[in-house]
Amino acid sequence: MGPPGAGKGTQGELLAQHFGIPRYSTGDILRDARRSTTELGLEAQRYMDAGELVPDAVILGIVEQVMSEPEAAGGFLCDGFPRTVAQARGLAEVLARDDLALDAVLNLTVGVGEIVSRLTRRAGLEGRTDDDLQTVRRRLEVYEEQTAPVLEYYRESPVGVTNVDGTGTVDEIQARLRERLSA
Numbered sequence: 001m002g003p004p005g006a007g008k009g010t011q012g013e014l015l016a017q018h019f020g021i022p023r024y025s026t027g028d029i030l031r032d033a034r035r036s037t038t039e040l041g042l043e044a045q046r047y048m049d050a051g052e053l054v055p056d057a058v059i060l061g062i063v064e065q066v067m068s069e070p071e072a073a074g075g076f077l078c079d080g081f082p083r084t085v086a087q088a089r090g091l092a093e094v095l096a097r098d099d100l101a102l103d104a105v106l107n108l109t110v111g112v113g114e115i116v117s118r119l120t121r122r123a124g125l126e127g128r129t130d131d132d133l134q135t136v137r138r139r140l141e142v143y144e145e146q147t148a149p150v151l152e153y154y155r156e157s158p159v160g161v162t163n164v165d166g167t168g169t170v171d172e173i174q175a176r177l178r179e180r181l182s183a
């Protein structure tokens, strides 16, 4: 978990490699769907370009599908999901069906100034269509309104939330995450 630009993708990729498990980024799955202009991609595009969330039913459909793949049997890492309390409840149902539980909820904390600087820099380098300043601001608002409550949801559940400082070098942050997971 973490706001836009917190480093979920960067750190999630390294953690998934370390544990030898797949990483499921709903954002990456949606961007792939857009590139291959599938029905899903076309539906998601207008939400993503506006910095809004794609509807819960669409996301839960994707997540159920990836989690039923054989590669998910040894565990998996979710990046950028769940992003609403409804998604968190949906995930809990999917997990309970297979008698599974979350091992940890990791939350990368990064201040707004650093986020805006990271993402607007990436807009220049990679041209991600939702990294212009106006859309970044909207993504941050959406995060506060719809995703921050997910942290409350997990804080009140047995798994809890592990906050990890998301500033510093990529290696420093990765070391912090692994340390917290082994604690």
Ligand code: AP5
Pocket (backbone or CB within 6 Å): 002, 003, 004, 005, 006, 007, 008, 009, 010, 011, 026, 027, 028, 030, 047, 048, 049, 051, 052, 053, 054, 055, 059, 079, 080, 081, 082, 083, 084, 087, 118, 119, 122, 130, 139, 166, 167, 168, 169, 170, 173
């Ligand atoms: P998504 O793709 O999840 O985007 P996001 O949450 O806005 O996050 P980012 O991918 O931009 O950032 P990140 O935290 O992964 O950081 P990263 O490692 O890339 O979602 C995009 C859209 O898809 C949403 O707006 C929504 O429309 C839709 N969507 C996705 N999931 C959904 C869901 N569950 N429900 C509904 N809608 C959904 O790093 C960011 C940048 O910073 C990079 O350039 C990186 O190189 C740099 N960086 C990383 N670490 C550091 C560091 N330590 N120091 C300096 N720079 C760093």
Ligand code: MG
Pocket (backbone or CB within 6 Å): 008, 009, 010, 025, 027, 080
């Ligand atoms: Mg990402």
